[in-house]
Structure formats: C-alpha cells, structure tokens
Amino acid sequence: MARIPGVGETAEIAEKGLGGLEHNFLTAKLETLVNWSRARSLMPxxxxxACxxxxxxxxxxPHYDLARFGMEAFRASPRQADVMIVAGRVxxxxxxxxxQIYDQMMEPKWVISMGVCASTGGMFNNYALVQGVDQIVPVDVYAPGCPPGPETLLHAIVTLHKMIETDELVDRRRINGGGAGIVVEQRDGQTASKVVLTR
Amino acid sequence: MSDEATAQSDALDAEGAIEADPPASAYGVPVTNERDQQVLFPDRDNYIATIEALKADGFVSAVDLCGVDNLTRAHRSLPAGVAPERFEVVVSLLAHEPPRRTRVRVQVPESDPTIATLFDLYPGTENLERETWDMFGIVFENHPDPSRILMPPDWQGHPLRKDFAVGTVPVQFKGASAPR
Amino acid sequence: MTLLDDTTAASTDERVTRRGDDSAVLRIDEANVAMVETVDIDPNADTPMIVNMGPVHPSTHGVLRLVLEMQGEQVLRSKPVIGYLHTGMEKTGEQLSFMQGPTNVTRMDYASPLFNELVFSLATEELLGIEVPPRAQWIRTLMCELNRISSHMLFQATNGMDVGAVSMMLYGNRLREETLRILEKITGLRMNHNYIRPGGVAADLHDGWQEDIGGLLDLLPPLIDEFDELLTGQPIFQERLQGVGAINSAECLALGVTGPILRGSGYAWDLRRDMPYLKYDELDFDVIVGTYGDCFDRYAVRLAEARESIRIVGQCIDKMPPGDYRLQDKKVTPPPRARIDESMEALIHHFKIFTEGFKVPEGEVYVAVESPRGELGCYMVSDGGAHPYRMHIRAPSFVNLQTMPHMMNEALVADVVAIISSVDPVLGEVDR
Incomplete structure (x- = not known):
C-alpha cells in the first residue's frame, strides 16, 4: 500500500474516490479565486x-442588513477601502x-455612483454641481433613483460583485489605464486654475 | 441715545396709527403692510438706527437676512420716497413677547454695493451676511469675517445675481495632485 | 461642566458678540488653512496648532469641515467650513415654477423633507391668497409630525453612534424604518416625497390609514422607551454628554438659534405653540425645555419631542375631518386623473398647469414653520409670473451651526464629536 504524503492512502482513494483524500481540495483558475474572494469581502x-x-x-x-453581502464594515480611511459609494450630489x-479620496484608495478599487445627482447631476442642472461624478472618477455601477431605495443600492452592489467575478472591470482598466481620462478646460467665470483631470 | 429715544417714540406713534389708517411711516421710515406682514423701508443711512430701535422694541433675534437682485424688476411697487435700486437686503426680525415679526428691506445700489453689518447687534447674522456676500457680492462693512461661505474661496462671480448664468459649468478641479 | 457651576454667566450673550482674537470663532480664511499646515511646528513646543477635520470624516454628519485651533487636547477656537454640498437650489428654484418648486426644496433637509415642502407651499399660498381645505391642513399636520418622529429617530441613531454607542444605529434606524414605511405608503416614496404641494397635498390618505398609523402608534412608545433604558439612565452616556457643549438662552437668541438647541437651554419657544400655523392651535401638546443647555439636554429634548409628536399624531387621527384633500381652485390644482380621460379641456388644463404653471400675484412674503431643527423660513418674491423671482430658504441648521465654535470653546477634542452630533446639522440644508 503506497501512501502519498499529504494526500492519503492510494487504495482508499481508489475505493472512495475524492472522499478518500486526507484533505479536500478544489481546482480553479487563480484569477477566479482571487475575484471570488475580492467580491465577497468588499469594504466600502x-x-x-446628501440624501x-x-x-x-x-x-x-437592521432591515436591509448589508452584512449579508460582507460589506457592513464601512471604513473611515480610504486606505482600507476597496469600493467608494458616492452617495449624493457632488x-x-x-x-x-x-x-483625492479616490486616489488614496488602494488598487483594485471600484466606484458605485448612487443616485441621479451623482450619476448625472440630476435635477440640479446649475452652476454648483458636477454634472456626473464620472467626470472625476471612473464609475463602475450607476444606481438610479432619487434617492435610490436600499433595494436599488443592494442591486447595484450585487451587480458590482458579478462584474468583479467576471473580471470585466480589470479588463477595462487594462484598456483605458484606470483613470477617468477626462480633460476639462477652463471657461469664463470660473476659478483661475487650469483644470486637467487625468492620470 | 436721544436719536434712539425719538425713533422709539415715533415708532409708538406710528404703530398706533397703523390700525387706524395705513400710514406712511414707523420708526421714522416708510412702512407697508404686505399680506399682513409689516415691512420697513429704511435707507442705508438709517438702517442701523432702525434695527437698533427695533431691537430695543423687543425684537430679540434676527432670524433671517438675505439679498435680492432686482435686475429685471426696476418697476416694482415701493412706498413713496423709496428709490428702487438693483439690490435689496432683507432682514426678518422676530419678537417673542408678544410673538410678532417684522421685515426690513434696504435698497443697495449696484454702483456701490455696501451696507453696514448687523454683527454687533445680532451676532447670528454672521453666516447669513457671508452668504449674501458670496451669492450677491454685497459687501458688509466692518464684518468680522468677510469671506466666501458656500462657494470655493477662489470662485469668480456671484451666482445668485440675475446676470450669472444658471447653466452648467465644466467641473473645476484643483489642489489634489495626481499620485505619480 | 463650567456652565453648570457658573450661574452668573447664564444670562449674558457677551461670549458670542466678541469679534477679535478672544472670540471662540476662528475667523481664518479657508485658503489660509492649508498654508498654516505647511508651517513647521515643533511637536514639543507649547504652541496652538491648526487641525483640519473633514469634510469627509466619519463623525461630522455629512460633509461638514471643521478647522480647530488646538492646544494639546483642548480646542481653543474653531470654525465650521461649509459649502461642500452647495447645490444652488435657490438658483434652481428660480427656474422651476411654483408647481414644480416642492420637488426642489424637498431635497434640502433630507431628514425632514415634508417640512421644506410645507414651508414652500405655505409661502406660495400666502402669495396667492388662498386657504387650503381643513382636511388638507390636518393631513399636512399629521404627515409633518410623522416626519418629525423619523427625523428625531435618525438623530438618536447618529448621536448614539457618534458617542460610541454603535448599536443605537440599529435601534434608531429600526424605528425610522417603521415610520418611513407609513410615509411610503401614503406618499409613494421613502424620502423626498413632493407630497405637500401648493393648494393641498398630492393624494388623499389611503383606505385603512387609521389602522396603519394606529398600529405604528402602538408600536413606537415601547421602542422609544428602550432609548431611556439604553441611554438616558446610562452612566457612561451621561458622563459623555452632561455638561458638554453648554450654551445659554441669551447666547442662543443673540445667535438666532431656534429649535431643540434653544429649547434645550431652557427657553420655551416653539412656533407650533407661539405662532400657530396649520391646525396646531387645536392640538394639545407640550413644549419640551431643558435646563442646562448641554448636549444631554438637547438629546433629551429631542427624545421627548418624539413622544409629543406621537401624541399629536394620535389627535390627528381622531380629528381628521372628511372633505377634500386639495383646493378645488382650477387655477392652482390640476384636474383629477379620471377627468383627463374623458375631457379634452381637462387634458389641456392638466398639460398647461404642469408645463407653464400658474401665475402668482406680485409681492413678497416670509413664512416660517417649526422643523425638527428649528425655524424653517421661506422668503419668496414673486414678480407676477409663474416662477418665483427669488426664493430664499432660511435653513435652521445653517444658523444653528454658528453655535458650534462657542460650544467647543475649551472643550476637549473628544467632545467635539458629541457637540457636532448634538447640534444635529443636516448639511443639505446648510449648504442648499
């Protein structure tokens, strides 16, 4: 009877199949495993x-319980966070x-734009608001609504999880370099500093 | 002190007169009764004296102060003797005993948009005056902290003026440096 | 602790009228704060240093930024820096018609949106010279008080969390969810309802609303009593809040402060009682006042006000008259949905009123209501058109924010968080 160290007795494996192993193991692409674990321990x-x-x-x-998705630990420091939920008008x-906060977050990082104000400026089409946070940071998931109910936010979070698992986001970053890549030019009536938004 | 006393006695006379006949003045300045709300129209010179008299008369707090830009509204109705100007500063005062409100509207010309600060009488107007400066460009003389309050400090223009465009402006972005 | 011992200081407002370096307000230019930070400070030297807190900080209630001048652990002077949520709502309000206005203003104070709609609608109605039917007024009263409960519960959640009682987040949010469920059933939305409109309310109460709200009123009191058990009598919580951030009523009046902060300092002033609007003169409720004007009193006032609101809601259920939920004035109110299907004129009317709006006579008016944070005012100027010429909201949080430097003067840095929390600012309303 041969014994393979760390795996088990060969006869037992032959008899019981995988059940005969001393330790169970599973095989997967390393990428899939990494993505799976990333999706399930996001820290916002x-x-x-605003609203x-x-x-x-x-x-x-208590009612909607974000902890079900492994996301209840909101981090105060951007250094400890993976996903930024931009909740409200910018x-x-x-x-x-x-x-600055986005830049301080560690890669890989994701952004959820929550609500129409963050996504497009919403009903406030005026001088004061950035008309869409995607002008400043790359947004991965947009949650519609004014304000989106908790269900909508949960849906956005689950969507983000799926996107992380399928590696879509990493591919996209690889293509466009990971920044917003938006250059905004100075117009009249605004501050004196020239504005360039890129990485 | 004597000015204040006469202003107060004027006020008492005028208040008595309001009930009998819609009168021309209270506290020595023109007054109207707009939708059952008393509105006083001092000019910039007797603005502080009027507010002082009102404060002595029981108006314990200045609940509101805001600006109005009447750029397209030159022919609005004002009591006789009050010349319309582009800007107005509107102060709402509140008395608790008995509960009543009054409102003071001061005309401020576009050529010289300055007015005295109310900080020494009602320190609570500090934020409101800063907001009015920020939004309308009306300067409050001798204000302890004449800086922008809502807009970024290097913003150009005063957004609530009628000739400031409503529409969107491109995002402005400054200060934060790229990580590398 | 200082104010509790020092009774002589209790009636003066001398502290808040100072304008020089001895003031508690750090009147430093925002742009200069960054400059100050670059100066090399010897950590061993006994010099004050400038510390920035916010605008993104877990305990600053939204995007409030504080510039603190610290001497070791002690705050000397401070300045709240705001504007990080400035939305230009007063400008947008000039573009929207009186009909569309409530959609805009309801997003200001997002913890108590119905009050913003109410004050806008009251100002418009005052300009129009119309009075809404009694049932609409009672519905407004009822809804506002429900909203006051949810707002004060949100305060309990955030206040508890800020002083370290993290589980209060769950307790407060649970009560708030119960209240929001009713609001959602009546208005269709959890927040930003656009329910109270010029001329009445958007829709009548649903069938069986008495049972729904009655059920809520049975549910809430024992849950609110839990706060008493968990917080009010709790020595750690008391230590954390009692004597912290004291302000007296003379200072409050000088600063124009209203709401629970003023009442917490022992001054009974409540617009619902003293200058009644809606149906508050027919209701029986108490105005809650504190004694010391510290953080604990402000907490206690808000908790007790939630109980008073439950009383008021109960009376509203009993006194709700039958009748119309909005004014049947064709100039102001759109035709009912059923009429649009059968009448061309009604369709045109509906279209016109929502695209062009209704014209409001020329004039200006200031109207105020008692929101959960204090006097919420609306100064509205009409030039005779369908849009407000100027719409200014007197936001209670904006004015109340001025108390912070005075409360924080000589407090410890750990108390700063408790003080911010007890002022209960809603930054959407501060910055508008």
Missing amino acids: ATFGL CAIEMMATGG SQKMAPVLR
Whole structure:
C-alpha cells in the first residue's frame, strides 16, 4: 500500500474516490479565486454626501442588513477601502476632495455612483454641481433613483460583485489605464486654475 | 441715545396709527403692510438706527437676512420716497413677547454695493451676511469675517445675481495632485 | 461642566458678540488653512496648532469641515467650513415654477423633507391668497409630525453612534424604518416625497390609514422607551454628554438659534405653540425645555419631542375631518386623473398647469414653520409670473451651526464629536 504524503492512502482513494483524500481540495483558475474572494469581502469607504447617504445608512441598518453581502464594515480611511459609494450630489467644492479620496484608495478599487445627482447631476442642472461624478472618477455601477431605495443600492452592489467575478472591470482598466481620462478646460467665470483631470 | 429715544417714540406713534389708517411711516421710515406682514423701508443711512430701535422694541433675534437682485424688476411697487435700486437686503426680525415679526428691506445700489453689518447687534447674522456676500457680492462693512461661505474661496462671480448664468459649468478641479 | 457651576454667566450673550482674537470663532480664511499646515511646528513646543477635520470624516454628519485651533487636547477656537454640498437650489428654484418648486426644496433637509415642502407651499399660498381645505391642513399636520418622529429617530441613531454607542444605529434606524414605511405608503416614496404641494397635498390618505398609523402608534412608545433604558439612565452616556457643549438662552437668541438647541437651554419657544400655523392651535401638546443647555439636554429634548409628536399624531387621527384633500381652485390644482380621460379641456388644463404653471400675484412674503431643527423660513418674491423671482430658504441648521465654535470653546477634542452630533446639522440644508 503506497501512501502519498499529504494526500492519503492510494487504495482508499481508489475505493472512495475524492472522499478518500486526507484533505479536500478544489481546482480553479487563480484569477477566479482571487475575484471570488475580492467580491465577497468588499469594504466600502464612507462617502455619504446628501440624501442618498441616509439611504446608504438605512441599507446598513437592521432591515436591509448589508452584512449579508460582507460589506457592513464601512471604513473611515480610504486606505482600507476597496469600493467608494458616492452617495449624493457632488459640488464643485467637493470635487477635489472626492478625487483625492479616490486616489488614496488602494488598487483594485471600484466606484458605485448612487443616485441621479451623482450619476448625472440630476435635477440640479446649475452652476454648483458636477454634472456626473464620472467626470472625476471612473464609475463602475450607476444606481438610479432619487434617492435610490436600499433595494436599488443592494442591486447595484450585487451587480458590482458579478462584474468583479467576471473580471470585466480589470479588463477595462487594462484598456483605458484606470483613470477617468477626462480633460476639462477652463471657461469664463470660473476659478483661475487650469483644470486637467487625468492620470 | 436721544436719536434712539425719538425713533422709539415715533415708532409708538406710528404703530398706533397703523390700525387706524395705513400710514406712511414707523420708526421714522416708510412702512407697508404686505399680506399682513409689516415691512420697513429704511435707507442705508438709517438702517442701523432702525434695527437698533427695533431691537430695543423687543425684537430679540434676527432670524433671517438675505439679498435680492432686482435686475429685471426696476418697476416694482415701493412706498413713496423709496428709490428702487438693483439690490435689496432683507432682514426678518422676530419678537417673542408678544410673538410678532417684522421685515426690513434696504435698497443697495449696484454702483456701490455696501451696507453696514448687523454683527454687533445680532451676532447670528454672521453666516447669513457671508452668504449674501458670496451669492450677491454685497459687501458688509466692518464684518468680522468677510469671506466666501458656500462657494470655493477662489470662485469668480456671484451666482445668485440675475446676470450669472444658471447653466452648467465644466467641473473645476484643483489642489489634489495626481499620485505619480 | 463650567456652565453648570457658573450661574452668573447664564444670562449674558457677551461670549458670542466678541469679534477679535478672544472670540471662540476662528475667523481664518479657508485658503489660509492649508498654508498654516505647511508651517513647521515643533511637536514639543507649547504652541496652538491648526487641525483640519473633514469634510469627509466619519463623525461630522455629512460633509461638514471643521478647522480647530488646538492646544494639546483642548480646542481653543474653531470654525465650521461649509459649502461642500452647495447645490444652488435657490438658483434652481428660480427656474422651476411654483408647481414644480416642492420637488426642489424637498431635497434640502433630507431628514425632514415634508417640512421644506410645507414651508414652500405655505409661502406660495400666502402669495396667492388662498386657504387650503381643513382636511388638507390636518393631513399636512399629521404627515409633518410623522416626519418629525423619523427625523428625531435618525438623530438618536447618529448621536448614539457618534458617542460610541454603535448599536443605537440599529435601534434608531429600526424605528425610522417603521415610520418611513407609513410615509411610503401614503406618499409613494421613502424620502423626498413632493407630497405637500401648493393648494393641498398630492393624494388623499389611503383606505385603512387609521389602522396603519394606529398600529405604528402602538408600536413606537415601547421602542422609544428602550432609548431611556439604553441611554438616558446610562452612566457612561451621561458622563459623555452632561455638561458638554453648554450654551445659554441669551447666547442662543443673540445667535438666532431656534429649535431643540434653544429649547434645550431652557427657553420655551416653539412656533407650533407661539405662532400657530396649520391646525396646531387645536392640538394639545407640550413644549419640551431643558435646563442646562448641554448636549444631554438637547438629546433629551429631542427624545421627548418624539413622544409629543406621537401624541399629536394620535389627535390627528381622531380629528381628521372628511372633505377634500386639495383646493378645488382650477387655477392652482390640476384636474383629477379620471377627468383627463374623458375631457379634452381637462387634458389641456392638466398639460398647461404642469408645463407653464400658474401665475402668482406680485409681492413678497416670509413664512416660517417649526422643523425638527428649528425655524424653517421661506422668503419668496414673486414678480407676477409663474416662477418665483427669488426664493430664499432660511435653513435652521445653517444658523444653528454658528453655535458650534462657542460650544467647543475649551472643550476637549473628544467632545467635539458629541457637540457636532448634538447640534444635529443636516448639511443639505446648510449648504442648499
């Protein structure tokens, strides 16, 4: 009877199949495993801005229970976070802060744009708001609604999980270099500094 | 002190007169009764004196202060003796005993958009005056902190003026440096 | 602790009227704060240093940024820096008609959206010179008080979390969810309802609303009592809040502060009682006041106000009259949905009222209501058209924010978080 160290007795394996192994193991592509584990332990950065932040808090609350998706640990430090949920309207004054926080997050990182204000400026088509947070950071999932209910946010989160698992996002980053890649030019009436948004 | 006293006695006379006949003045300045709300129209020179008299009269807090840009509304109805100007500063005062409100509207010309600050009378107007400066460009003289409050400090223009475009502006982005 | 011992200071507002370096307000230019940070500070030297807190900080209630001048652990002067959520709503409000206005203003104070709609609608109605039917007024009263409960519960959640009682997040949110479920059933949305509109409310209460709301009223009191068990009598919680961030009523009045902060300082002023609007003069409720004006009093006032709101809601159920839920004035109210199917004129009317809106007579008006945060005012100017010429919202949080430097003066840095939380600012309303 031969014994393979760390695997088991050969006769037993022949008899019981996989059940005869001393340790169970499974095979997969390393990428798939990495993506699977990434999707299931996302840590969101708190970026609550406006009305949507209240719904984001409600999502973390007892009724909707974000912990089911392994995401209940909101990190205060961007260094510890993987996903930024931009919850609310982004003002011109906030834009540099938001970008700085995004830059401080470690790769791989993802962005959910929550609500129409973050996605497109929403109903506030005026001087004060950035008309869509995708002008500043690359957005992976847009959650519609004003504000999106917790169900919508959960749907967006599950969608993000699926996208992470299928590697779609990594591919996209590989193609466009990972930045927003948007260059914005100075117009009249605004601040004196020239504005360039790229990495 | 004596000015204040006369202003107060004027006020008392005028308040008595309001009930009998819609009168021309209270606290020595023109007054109207707009939808059952008393509105006083001092000019910039007797603005502080009027507010002082009102404060002495029981108006304990200045609940609101805001600007109005009447660029396209030159022919609005104002009481006799009040010349319309482009800007108005509107102060809402509240008295608790008995509960009543009054409103002070001061005309501020476009050529010289300055007005005295109310900080020493009502320190609570500090934020509101900063907001009015930020949004309309009305300067409050001797204000303790004359800086922008809502817009970024290097913003150009005053957004709530009627000649400031509503529409979107491109995102402006400054300060944060790229990681490499 | 200082104010509790020092009774002589209790009636002066001298502290808040200072404008020089002895003031608690750090009047430093935002642009200069960054410059200050670059100066080399010897960590061993006993000099004050400037510390930035926010705008993205887990305990600053949204995007509030604080610039603190610290001497070791002690705060000397401070300044709240705001504008990170400035949305230009007053400008947008000038573009939207009076009909569309509530959609805009409801997004200001997102913790109590119905109050914003209410004050906008009241101002419009005052300009129009119309009065809405009694049932609409009672529905408005009912909805506002439900909203006050949910807003104060949100405060309990965030306040508990900020002082370290993280589980209060779950308790507060649970109560809020129960209230929001009713609001959603009536208005169709959890937040930003656009339910109260000029001329009445958007829809009548659904069938069986008495049972729904009655069920909520049975459910809430024992859950609110849990806060008493978990927080009010809890020594750690008391230590954390009592004597912290004290402000007296003279200072509150000088700063124009209203709402639970003013009442917490022992001054009974509530617009619902003192300048009644809607149907508050026919309702029986108490105005809650504190004694010391510290963080604990503000917490207790809000908790007790939620109980008063439950009383008011109960009375609203009993007193709700039959009748119309909106004014039948064809100038202001759109035709009912059923009429549109059968009448061409009604269709045109509906189209016109939603595209062009209705014209409002020239004039200006200031209207105020008591929101969960204080006096929420609306100054509206009409030039006779269908859009407001100027729409200014007097946001209670915006004014109340000015108390922070005075409360934080000589407090420890750990108390800063408790003080921010007890002011309960909603940044959407502060920045508008």
